[in-house]
């Protein structure tokens with residue numbers, strides 16, 4: 001094995017890899033968001049022009065207690081990204097499961113919050129439940145409607 005040739009090849013690979021990282025970092029710097037205009041109200045809706053190629057994200061908060069979800073009926077659109085904040089306001093651990101859509105939060109303890117994101121890819125009515133113990137039988141169910 002020619003060791004000079006081997007070293008040359010390694011050096012060339014290092015240059016290519018380093019150059020690649022440099023270009024990737026350049027792109028990151030360019031796409032970094034600028035701070036919001038301080039004159040704008042902080043909770044102003046994001047204008048649709050910010051995300052021209054995708055539908056806006058639907059943000060939903062669901063609270064879990066004994067033994068119910070609030071709200072227990074939710075409607076979203078097919079293909080719309082759903083950002084779900086799940087809060088346990090009860091006294092027992094709870095989770096949130098939509099088996100038909102392969103969606104589930106972690107089991108969280110009282111006072112905890114879990115956040116998940118999913119994009120429904122089919123329309124219909126899907127039952128969601130709490131999978132802990134017999135909470136489903138005690139009333140922890142609801143319906144997610146995908147239009």
Ligand SMILES: [Cu+2]
Nearest residue numbers: 094130132135
């Ligand atoms: Cu539960």
